[in-house]
Amino acid sequence: MNIEKLYETLAGRPKFRLKQAKEAIFKDLIDDWAKATVLPLSLRQELNKECPLKINNEFFVSKAKDSTKALIRLEDGLKIESVLLRHNDNRNTVCVSSQVGCPLKCSFCATGKMGFKRNLEYFEIVEQVIFFARLLKKENKRVSNIVFMGMGEPFLNYDNVLRAIKIINAEDGLNIGARHISISTIGIIEGIKKLAKENLQINLAISLHAPNDKLRERIMPINKKYPIERVLQAVDDYMAKTKRKVMFEYLLIDNVNDTLECALELAKLMKKPLYFLNLISYNPTGVFTASPFKKIKEFKNILEKSGVNVAQRYRFGQDIDAACGQLAGKN
Numbered sequence: 001m002n003i004e005k006l007y008e009t010l011a012g013r014p015k016f017r018l019k020q021a022k023e024a025i026f027k028d029l030i031d032d033w034a035k036a037t038v039l040p041l042s043l044r045q046e047l048n049k050e051c052p053l054k055i056n057n058e059f060f061v062s063k064a065k066d067s068t069k070a071l072i073r074l075e076d077g078l079k080i081e082s083v084l085l086r087h088n089d090n091r092n093t094v095c096v097s098s099q100v101g102c103p104l105k106c107s108f109c110a111t112g113k114m115g116f117k118r119n120l121e122y123f124e125i126v127e128q129v130i131f132f133a134r135l136l137k138k139e140n141k142r143v144s145n146i147v148f149m150g151m152g153e154p155f156l157n158y159d160n161v162l163r164a165i166k167i168i169n170a171e172d173g174l175n176i177g178a179r180h181i182s183i184s185t186i187g188i189i190e191g192i193k194k195l196a197k198e199n200l201q202i203n204l205a206i207s208l209h210a211p212n213d214k215l216r217e218r219i220m221p222i223n224k225k226y227p228i229e230r231v232l233q234a235v236d237d238y239m240a241k242t243k244r245k246v247m248f249e250y251l252l253i254d255n256v257n258d259t260l261e262c263a264l265e266l267a268k269l270m271k272k273p274l275y276f277l278n279l280i281s282y283n284p285t286g287v288f289t290a291s292p293f294k295k296i297k298e299f300k301n302i303l304e305k306s307g308v309n310v311a312q313r314y315r316f317g318q319d320i321d322a323a324c325g326q327l328a329g330k331n
């Protein structure tokens with residue numbers, strides 16, 4: 001589904017046609033132009049030819065039924081994965097990919113293992129949300145939140161990510177509130193700086209995963225280019241400008257970054273009123289072992305006692321390889 005072609009096809013027509021077409025794809029969530037009966041038959045036929053709405057996919061539902069993974073096939077045959085997370089409180093979060101593969105090679109991440117194929121176009125990002133919006137509509141539900149935590153590094157595809165967010169957020173688009181949209185980054189400083197200037201109410205999350213450069217560099221090679229101190233400086237500038245909280249993600253790997261010393265070192269870095277820390281258990285990708293539950297609890301206790309805003313994130317969809325870091329476009 002390529003909505004760029006929609007704009008091209010409707011370019012020479014009266015403006016209200018585009019309005020009607022957008023309503024059909026973003027609100028009625030049609031999957032076939034034949035259903036857009038407000039449009040003349042000839043236009044419906046032309047649109048079905050120029051801009052078909054079908055999304056090529058396979059999908060997998062987890063045993064607990066709280067997550068659904070879609071493997072979407074793009075026009076050039078490459079595949080990406082997106083996940084729908086159904087929370088107990090009725091939130092339905094879509095975890096979207098921003099790239100096919102990823103160039104960053106974090107040692108714990110399955111996407112990193114597959115290498116980098118290409119950036120996604122803005123409409124290929126929007127398409128992932130539309131896919132789940134259609135699915136949920138059948139149950140009278142809607143997508144409430146978006147997280148850029150699928151495949152890829154969003155700030156290495158900044159323009160397409162921002163353009164997609166504008167459509168996802170627009171009233172005449174998918175109309176999902178900016179405060180319900182989050183970008184997760186490894187800490188690409190240029191991206192953090194640019195985002196600070198956008199004047200958007202979206203959320204920023206930083207993948208930290210280690211409390212010092214030596215360890216971070218070992219598990220995340222990009223730390224050489226973006227060391228912790230510089231990332232945190234960019235975050236502080238971002239917060240001063242936007243007055244928004246920033247979330248830090250820290251995944252716990254057994255005997256790698258879950259020791260007492262790590263907890264104490266991390267506490268020192270994280271003790272700021274507008275920082276909040278999310279502890280994630282490492283999802284198996286065949287490289288490390290996850291920290292046992294007891295250790296995660298102890299780790300969290302230390303941080304809490306030191307006055308850090310900290311929470312532990314629920315795991316989703318491990319059985320369908322749909323959890324954080326497990327997306328690799330395989331089928």
Ligand code: SAH
Nearest residue numbers: 109149152153184185186207282283324325
């Ligand atoms: N490139 C971005 C966004 C994609 S990854 C980023 O790094 O933030 C989304 C989150 O999943 C990141 O915090 C990432 O570090 C984490 N992640 C990757 N592999 C994981 C794994 N095996 N278990 C748990 N979290 C993982």
